Amino acid sequence: MSSDGAACDCKVGRVAESYGLDDVGDELASLWRGESGESYSLRDLKEYFNRRVLEAALREANVEVLDGELENTYRLLTDDDVSAGMRTQAIGQLERDGVDVESVRRDFVSHQSIHTHLRECLNVEKNPEPADRVASTRNTVGSLETRTEKIAANNLERLAGEEIAIDGFDVIVTTHVTCDECGRRHEFGDLLAAGGCDCHVETAD
Secondary structure: OOOOOOOOOOOOHHHHHHHHOOHHHHHHHHHHHHHOOOOOOOOHHHHHHHHHHHHHHHHOOOOOOOOOOHHHHHHHHHHOOHHHHHHHHHHHHHHOOOHHHHHHHHHOOOOOHHHHHHHHHOOOOOOOHHHHHHHHHHHHHHHHHHHHHHHHHHHHHHHEEEOOOOOOOOOOOEEEEEOOOOOOOOEEEHHHHHHOOHHHHHHOO
C-alpha cells in the first residue's frame, strides 16, 4: 500500500495484495523502525515477508500451520545449506498438500524489493528524528491503551448485571512508569512530555 492508501505497483505491494496481506505494510514499517523493540534489518524483513506469503499459501491449501513448522518449511525451500534431497522432499510434500510451490517461490521477494517498498511506496525512513520517535511511541502506547479499554468494556458489559454487579461504568487504562533510581511514579505520556524522570532531568540541568 502507498502512503495515501492506494495499492502500490512494486512487487511487495502486488504480492501482498495477491495473498490478502493487507496489514503487512504497516508491520514492515514498524519492524524497520524498531517501534516495538529491536529494529529489523532489510534481510530480516525479507524473511518475515516471505514467511507471511508461505503461511498464506499454506492456509489457502488448508494445511495446518503448527508452531515452528512454518520457519522450518521456509528454511527447507530457501536455505543454501539445505541438501537437494531434503528440498525435493519438502517440495513434494507441499505439492501433495495442494500448494503451488513454484508459484509461491516466484512470489518471494528480495531485500532490495523490501527497501523499495518502504522508501518509495510507504515513504518510511529508517531512523526518524528523536521527536518523531517520541510521538510514535506515544501513539503506539495510546493505541494499545484504547484497544485494551474497548476490550475490557465489551467483556465487562457482557458480564454486567449477571456475573458482575454493576450497571453503568467507564473503563480507563493508563500506563504508569516507576523510576528505579528514585522510585517516582509517572504517567507514561507525562514522562515522555517531560523528557524523562525528574531525578535525571534535574541532574542533566
